[in-house]
Amino acid sequence: MTKKYSIGIDFGTLSGRTVLVDLSNGREIDVEVSNYPHAVMESQLPNGQKLPADFALQHPNDYLKVLSDTVPVILKRNFINAESVVGVGIDFTACTMMCVDNNGTPLCLKDEFSSNPYSYVKLWKHHAAQKQADKINETAKNMGCDWLDRYGGKISSEWFFPKILETMENAYDVYENTYRFIEAGDWVVWMLTGNETHNACMAGYKAMWHKKDGFPKKEFFKALDPRMENIIGTKVSEQVLPMGTKAGSINKLGEQLTSLSQGTAVAVSNVDAHVAMPAAGITTADKMLMIMGTSTCHMVLGREEKSVKGICGVVEDGIIEGYYGYEAGQSCVGDHFDWFVKNCIPAEYRELAKEKGISIHKYLREKAITQKPGESGLLALDWWNGNRSVLVDADLTGVIIGMTLATKPYEIYRALIEATAYGTRMIIENFEKNGVKIEQLYAAGGIADKDEMMMQIYADVTNRTIRLSGSQQAPALGSAIFGALAGGYFKSITEAAQTLGRIKDICYTPNKENCIIYDKLYEEYSILHDYFGRGINNVLKRLKSIKGM
C-alpha cells in the first residue's frame, strides 16, 4: 500500500509555511517557508505612494508565491508522488480582507486601482478603521442588536465590517467595483479550486455571522449607511460552510501553482489560531488551548451556547463542527516583554548577556527564576495594550506597584510575566463562572515551546497542569489535519485529530507551595483589576483623555 500524505499551509503575518504530514503516523516529514516579498506595507505602496496612518496592507501575489515556492519543493525534495496527497488545508491570519471582482481577481492588480491603497489586502492589524468600528458598536447598541453579546459587547476595528465601511467611506469607487469582500484565507482556497467558499470560523469570529441568525439584518446595515443596506448576499456572500467541509478540488490553476494533482481535495479555510486545536488533539469540550505569542488566544469548546461576558466571541461550528467554539484573549503577552526589554533594560544587563552569549530574555529569565513567588514585592496589571478579555477595553493601560530603591530590572520582568498569568487565570475563572468548564489546560506557540519559567509560573498561578502541543508548527499541522479530513482519509475531525494531533511528553505541574503564595497575589490582582478596570476608579481612562488635551 502506498503511503498517503496531507499538506497544511499556514499563512502568517510575514511568511507562509507548508508542512507535509505522513498520514500513517502523523509525522511532519518536512517544512518549507516562503517570506512575503512585500511583507507588511505600512508606509507606502509598491509604487512608492505614501500610506495614511495606521495602515497595514499586503500584496495578494505574495500568497500565491507561497504556494508555488513551497508545495512543489516539498513534494520533490521528499520524492512524493502528487497522487499520494489526499488533501490540502489552509489557515490564515484573520480578519485579513480583500476586495475582488467576479473572477476573484483582486482590484489592486488592476491598473485603474493599483495606486489606490483601499484596493489592497487589509491585514488583520490594519488599524485605520477605529472610527468605523465605533460607529458599528454605537449603532448596534442603539438598535439593541443582541449579536453584540456574543462578542463581549464590542467589536474590534480589526474586523470585517469596520474594514469594509472604511473602504466605502474613503474610496467609494473601490467599494462600487468590488464584487466580493472576502477573507484572504477563503480567496486562496478559491484560487486553488475555482470555488468561492466562506468558512464559519472567519465569518463567525470576525464578521458577526451566526449559524442560525446569519449576518446582522438589512436594517442594521442601512442604519450604518444607506448604501450598505443590501450588502449581504451581494458584496458579502451569505454562503458560509462549517469547519471541516471540503471546499472543492485542485483545479488547473491550483495544479500550476502547487504541482498537486487536479482533483486533490481542499478544505475550507481556517484561522491560524483556531486550527491549532486539533493539532493538539483537542476535539472535545472543556479543554482550553492557549496560543501564546506576541498576544495570547484562549480557545475552548463547549456543548452549549452560554453568554460569557468579556470574551472575543462564541461561534457554533467555529472551531470544530458540532461544538460552540469560545475564544478569549490577552492583547499583550510577548509584546509586553519585548517592550520591557527594548525600553527598560540597563546597558549592564546587555553586556552581561553578551558575555554569556545568551539572549537578553534568557539572561533575565536566569536571574528571575531564582526568585520565589512574591519575593520582589511587585504586582502588575498586564494592560500595556489594553485588556481584551475579560474587560474588553482598549483604553486601559498598565499598572505596576511595589517598587523600592532596591527593585531590580529582572524583578520587574518577572512581575510582568506573572501579570499575564493572573490575566489568564481571570479568563479561566470567568469562563467557569459563566458555565463553560475548563478541565484541562493546553499551550502552544513560541512561548509555550521555549519559556520554561513562564510556563511553570502559569501552572503555579492557575494551579493546573499544562500540557503542550506536540508540534512546532501547530497551525500548519492543524491545516493538514483538515486537509486529510476533506480528502476523506478520516471519517471525522475527532478521528483525524486523534491520529495526527499530539502533545508533548512533558507537562508543567503546579508546585503547591507556589500556588499558596500565588493565590494571595492573585487575590490582590483581582482587587486592583476591578478597581482600575471596572469603573471603581476610572483614572486610567481619565489619564488617556488628559493625554489628548
Next chain:
Amino acid sequence: MTKKYSIGIDFGTLSGRTVLVDLSNGREIDVEVSNYPHAVMESQLPNGQKLPADFALQHPNDYLKVLSDTVPVILKRNFINAESVVGVGIDFTACTMMCVDNNGTPLCLKDEFSSNPYSYVKLWKHHAAQKQADKINETAKNMGCDWLDRYGGKISSEWFFPKILETMENAYDVYENTYRFIEAGDWVVWMLTGNETHNACMAGYKAMWHKKDGFPKKEFFKALDPRMENIIGTKVSEQVLPMGTKAGSINKLGEQLTSLSQGTAVAVSNVDAHVAMPAAGITTADKMLMIMGTSTCHMVLGREEKSVKGICGVVEDGIIEGYYGYEAGQSCVGDHFDWFVKNCIPAEYRELAKEKGISIHKYLREKAITQKPGESGLLALDWWNGNRSVLVDADLTGVIIGMTLATKPYEIYRALIEATAYGTRMIIENFEKNGVKIEQLYAAGGIADKDEMMMQIYADVTNRTIRLSGSQQAPALGSAIFGALAGGYFKSITEAAQTLGRIKDICYTPNKENCIIYDKLYEEYSILHDYFGRGINNVLKRLKSIKGM
C-alpha cells in the same frame, strides 16, 4: 575701618566645607572643602573588623581635620587677619551621634574601645536601630505620650534615643563608660570652645526635646529599660540652648585647629538643612524652604504651635528663635531618579548621551522637557523609599500607572519627577489645612540649582512662584550668618539674614495652562494617594509581608 568677616563650616556626609563671608556685603569670598579620610564606614572599622548590617559609622578625627585643613588655608589665601573674623558658625548632619568621656574625648579613640563599633560616631543614616525605634514608638503609644504628636505620630530609627538604646542593648560597656551622648555638631563646638553646649534644633527635631516640657519623663525611659531611668541630666544633658546663641569663644585648642584668634565667638551648632533658612533670607513666618537633594526637606516658620499630622517635627526656636520651626520631608527625590537611571535606562540612551557629551540625566531632561503635562498618560506615587510626609509610613512602596507599548523611558522619568512635585503639593496643602500658612515658596540644594525642568514642574504643580536660594553653599552661608550673630556684629538673626542671606534674581513662575492640567493630575494623584496610603487598599503593605513569606 577694617573689613569684618564671618566663617561658616558645613559638615556633610562625606566632606566638610568652609566659607568666608564679607560682612559688609554678604559676599562669599572663598570656599575650601576637605573630604573625610574614613568617609562612611559601612562594612568595616579602620582595623578591618567587619560591621553588622545597616551600620554607618564615621571617625571623629575626620571632623577635626576639616577644621585644620580648611580654616587656616582660607584665611591665608585671602590675606585675612584672624582678628577681623567676628564669629564662627557650625552646621552638621543630624542625628549624628557620638559617645564621649567628661573631657569630650570620643570613646572610639581610646584603646579599650577602638575595636568596638558602638564606640564610633553613628552617622545620621546608620539604620541598625529600627528595633529600638519600634520599641520607643510602641512604649510611647502605650503610655499615651503626647510628644509623639509633634513628630507625626512616629519617630525614626535615625534619631537620638533609638541609637542610644541600641548601644545600651548591644554594647553595655560602651553605654556605661559614656559620660555624654552628644550630637557631632555640638561636639565640634565643644572642641573649638571648651564649652559643652546642646542646640535646640538637634535636640528638638531628633531627641524629642521640647522648650517647655523638656525631654520625655523618667517613667518613659524606665519603661524602655530600667537602666535608662535617669539618663536625662546624666548621659544626656538637659541644657539646651536656643538657635542663634553664642556657645563660647575659640580657646587654645580651637586656635591650634583653626588659627583663629582665641576669644572669637562661636555659635551653637545647627542642622545642615535648617540653617539654610536664613541663608535664603527667611526669618519670618509663612515662607517654606525646600532643600532638594537625594531627599527633600520642607521647612517653614510659624507663630503658633499647631498639631500637624504627618510632619517630621515642630520645634519652638528650632530654626529661628521666637518661631515654631516646622519640618516635613520626602524620603526619595534625587535617589528616585538615580534608581531609575541605574536600573531602567536602555543602552541606546547611554550611547546617545555619550555622543552628545552630556550626562544621562541631562539627556533624559532634554527629551522630557518637550512634553506637555499629561502627554505621557503616566502617573506615579513617589514612594520608592516609603513616605515620610504626610503619611509617615516607611512600608509604602512605589506605584506607576498608565503605561502602554508606546511608553518611552524619558516619559517615565518625567512621571517620577512629577510624582515628587505632587508629594510636595500634598505637604503644602497639609500644612495649610492644619493652620500653617505657606505664602511663599523657596528652594535650595543641588536640584534647585541645576534642574530647570524640575523646578518649572514644581512651580506648575504647586501653582506657586518658586524663589531660589542665592548661595550654592546655603548651609555654610547660614552657619556664617549665625557666626556673625554670635560675634555681636548684628543685633538679631533677622538683621543678619536680611543683610547676608539672599535669593537669586531669577525665579520660576507657574504657567497657567500647565497648572490647569496639573490640577487634574493632582486630583488623580490624591485619590490614589489615599487609596494606597490610607488603608482603603493596604495592598502595598500586604505585598511587603508576602515578600517575607
